[in-house]
Amino acid sequence: MTRDEIYEKVKDVLVDALGVDDEDVTLDAKLRDDLGAESIDFLDIVFRLEKAFGIKIPRGEMFPEDIFTNPAYVKDGKVTPDGLAELKKRMPHVDLSALETDPDVNNIRFTVTTVINYIESKLNENK
Numbered sequence: 001m002t003r004d005e006i007y008e009k010v011k012d013v014l015v016d017a018l019g020v021d022d023e024d025v026t027l028d029a030k031l032r033d034d035l036g037a038e039s040i041d042f043l044d045i046v047f048r049l050e051k052a053f054g055i056k057i058p059r060g061e062m063f064p065e066d067i068f069t070n071p072a073y074v075k076d077g078k079v080t081p082d083g084l085a086e087l088k089k090r091m092p093h094v095d096l097s098a099l100e101t102d103p104d105v106n107n108i109r110f111t112v113t114t115v116i117n118y119i120e121s122k123l124n125e126n127k
Contacts (some may be wrong), residue, residue, distance in 0.1 A: 003116065006053075010115050013048045017041060032109045039065075049115070055122045062118050064090050068105060073089060079103040093117035 006124030011025040018035050031037040037045070042063050049056050060066055067073050067090070079099055089095055089109070094114050098107040 003120060006116050006119050006123070007112075009052050009113060010049070010119060013045060013052050014112065014115075017044045017048050019105070025112055027113045027116075029112050031112070031115075037110075037115075045115075049119065053119055053123065055119075057122070062093075063110065067088070074105055077105050079105055079108075093121055 007027070011022060014020065014025050014031075014035060015022055018037055018041060020035050024035060027036055031042075031045075042065075046057050046062060049055070049062075064087075067083060067086055070083075073080055073086055079087065080103075084096065084099055084103065087094070087099070092109070092120070094117075096108070098109070
């Protein structure tokens with residue numbers, strides 16, 4: 001499956017799950033800020049992605065919420081050095097460069113590209 005084909009399927013999932021328009025689902029669109037995803041939506045998105053791509057997404061692998069509630073990883077709204085290391089280990093599909101210069105937890109951006117990167121890595125590991 002090509003990256004463009006993955007994008008089209010991801011776009012369909014996000015349009016259905018979030019009730020947004022096709023043109024809103026750009027590669028740089030942030031799931032929360034631009035597409036209006038809330039915590040409960042992430043579960044629905046994961047379920048729909050599993051179905052669309054025929055893969056299993058272990059809980060917390062794509063969107064590891066537990067990192068953000070762990071005081072060893074996030075303190076006073078800032079990602080700690082240990083937290084950054086854990087994010088890099090568990091989320092190689094996410095661009096974390098903004099966190100390296102400013103550790104504010106709000107600098108973690110789950111974008112459409114993040115989802116595509118994750119799906120692409122899951123499909124490649126199943127080859």
